[in-house]
Amino acid sequence: MAKADETGSYKGSGKLRPEEMIYQEMLDAILDRRLEPGMKLIEEDLAQTFGVSRARIRATFLQLAHDKLINLVPNRGAFVSEPTIDEAIEVFAARRMIEDGVARKVAVSMTDERAAQIRNHLDREHDAHHRGDHRAAIILSGEFHLLLARLTGNLVIEEFLERLILRSSLIIAMYESPQPVDCSHTEHDDLLKALTSGDPDVAAAEMSRHLDAIRDRLQLQRPKPGKTDFASIFGRNPKSVAS
Amino acid sequence: MAKADETGSYKGSGKLRPEEMIYQEMLDAILDRRLEPGMKLIEEDLAQTFGVSRARIRATFLQLAHDKLINLVPNRGAFVSEPTIDEAIEVFAARRMIEDGVARKVAVSMTDERAAQIRNHLDREHDAHHRGDHRAAIILSGEFHLLLARLTGNLVIEEFLERLILRSSLIIAMYESPQPVDCSHTEHDDLLKALTSGDPDVAAAEMSRHLDAIRDRLQLQRPKPGKTDFASIFGRNPKSVAS
DNA sequence: GACAACAGGATTGTTAACAATTTTGCATGC
DNA sequence: GCATGCAAAATTGTTAACAATCCTGTTGTC
Structure with a gap:
């Protein structure tokens, strides 16, 4: 949450850690809903946006996933969390x-x-x-x-x-x-x-x-926004996947 | 802590996730004190030991560091935590x-x-x-x-x-x-x-x-093992770094 | 003999290329 | 028209090589 004064000087020098910066920026974007829940986060695009390598984006993803702010799916990628x-x-x-x-x-x-x-x-x-x-x-x-x-x-x-x-x-x-x-x-x-x-x-x-x-x-009764629940919209029960 | 039954089958197939395995093995080693507190963890060596790439070891390090089980120092490497x-x-x-x-x-x-x-x-x-x-x-x-x-x-x-x-x-x-x-x-x-x-x-x-x-x-009064406290051994106060 | 400068080796940090996987769009057949 | 299969594109996963940094042992100087 965008703490203003905690600059977190690194090793006493004026050098800012880029990793922290990227984490903060993505965090702010998620909390601002500039990145909507469920949105796919593409490594390459983010890497270019922040001017860093994909490896660093991946490391940042691990941190965000650990804090449950994004969702990491193997071979599929990273998605902004949609807390149920x-x-x-x-x-x-x-x-x-x-x-x-x-x-x-x-x-x-x-x-x-x-x-x-x-x-x-x-x-x-x-x-x-x-x-x-x-x-x-x-x-x-x-x-x-x-x-x-x-x-x-x-x-x-x-x-x-x-x-x-x-x-x-x-x-x-x-x-x-x-x-x-x-x-x-x-x-x-x-x-x-x-x-x-x-x-x-x-x-x-x-x-x-x-x-x-x-x-x-909170409005914890309504269906989650961003994930259109067609079944409830049309007054039907969702089709069950098996049996 | 080496849970016996939580095999955590992956995607229904019998394929085991190597990442989880490495985390578990390192965790067990740390808790068993086969890896002593303060010990340096060298990426290359661990990568060869587990037969994976350094990148994966680095990712595992991030997880362990997040759980405060190891200590990550920029440009210096990873060390087993020595809780004070x-x-x-x-x-x-x-x-x-x-x-x-x-x-x-x-x-x-x-x-x-x-x-x-x-x-x-x-x-x-x-x-x-x-x-x-x-x-x-x-x-x-x-x-x-x-x-x-x-x-x-x-x-x-x-x-x-x-x-x-x-x-x-x-x-x-x-x-x-x-x-x-x-x-x-x-x-x-x-x-x-x-x-x-x-x-x-x-x-x-x-x-x-x-x-x-x-x-x-716990014996929380004695100096930490592994980090020899010469000052107390020789009955002197440790030299202060400044002033 | 103690201390600083320096070079060599070891280790971490970074980048780019390649492989594997998934997704997407399109064509084919029913 | 709709499902199925296939191929191309996009994306993630992995590896290897290179650059930057730190540690260690040595040498030279005072």
């Missing part, structure tokens, strides 16, 4: 399991300084929201959760949650309501209140509520 | 955060059939232990935790925990006491008891206790 409804539900259930723990840990280790840090982030979220910058709002919303993970001081959790949040972003981009509801920013306020209450159970409960709310705002 | 003490502590803290949730979820969805499934696994653990098969005992011990993750029905959690358990195995292999204490098998019995109690808090508490116990059995 079941997958979407599972991802948010997994986040709830982990972020409950995060909320608990942050709640019991809360200090004035940390609360200020969170509040500072919330200000930026509100700002983006009032500016009407929907894209920035989504990114900042994800980074809010990442900030909490960072406050646990556990790098393992932080890294895993980062991937899970990216995956969530793809899911949200795919299934979000046509008219953006965006009530999320007040929920983060509630979350901060619960986190500063000092009661881990309260914090965990609020986190669960919030994640469920995000999930429930 | 801090890292070890973080991994077990992360597992506690996640597996607390797993235990809670399994406890509230416990059935007779599931209990029998767990008990069946415990029998195999005890069997390996009585046979004195230390290696099998370690593998089965890891798979016990994976079984619980699977019972949550959440593939996301299952996959992440699988990687975390592998990483734990490397940590255990690196830091375990010279004389294997192996009291773990009775702890799993206690865990089953807590899981069948129906109380999620009891289950989570027992899981926390168990993971802390594993961590505490």
